[in-house]
Amino acid sequence: MDPALLLGLVLAFGALLAMISMEGASFTALLLPAPMVLVFGGTIAVGIASGTMRDALLAVKALPRAFRGERNTGQTVIEAIVGYAETARAEGLLALERSVADEQDPFLKQALQSIADGTDAEELRLVMEDEIASAAARNRTAARFYTTLGGFAPTVGIIGTVVSLTHVLEKLDEPSTLGPLIAAAFVATLWGLLSANFIWLPIGGRLRRLGELELERMTLMMEGMLAVQAGSPPHFVGERLSALASDRRPPRRRRAAAEEPALDS
Structure with missing residues (x-):
């Protein structure tokens, strides 16, 4: 568990x-109930209204992940895949089927099963790239929902202040009550x-970063399992994945750079 979000909120x-x-x-x-009900209730309501119910449900499902953090680090993924490479090298690709039931990650489990079933390498790459694209889209949707709430919240707060000040103007004939009423209006x-700045925007930023980390992790899994399927030596698989883990370019740019022909000297 990565406590960055909890730690940041507590400090803030x-x-x-x-x-x-x-x-x-x-x-x-x-802690006045009326402005808090308007700000939180109104912000969430207009956030839902600005998208679809599916977007809101995705955001709610992603909220625990914002507090929990990323499950596996890149090094953990590399070690697991190198282990699969050693198994495939020693016993063949069919031996990977024994590891399917023990694998906890759904993405890696699907790759293991596909390799054991004899799926073509190009077809496996297409399937895994589609899964990565779907996960990236879900992560963007969840992060955007909370960032949108962060954009709406200050304006909703101003609306609440205007409503309260309207009530203050009704009490001009009672000067002794104006001070507390004006103070309450700005709450x-x-x-x-x-x-916006202590809750919604940090959650949105956190989910966006976790989405980037998940994309990197899934890309490592894809490249690693394709190397395992191709029969690459375990040490080569480990070295290549370590190099990919240190390369922060997006996966598409990495592949494009790898496919560029070498320039003649």
């Missing part, structure tokens, strides 16, 4: 509490800015 809200304490204010003065704007 801790800094807010420290400021409130140093200013001599009361945090309970910010909606505060929660709009706070939720």
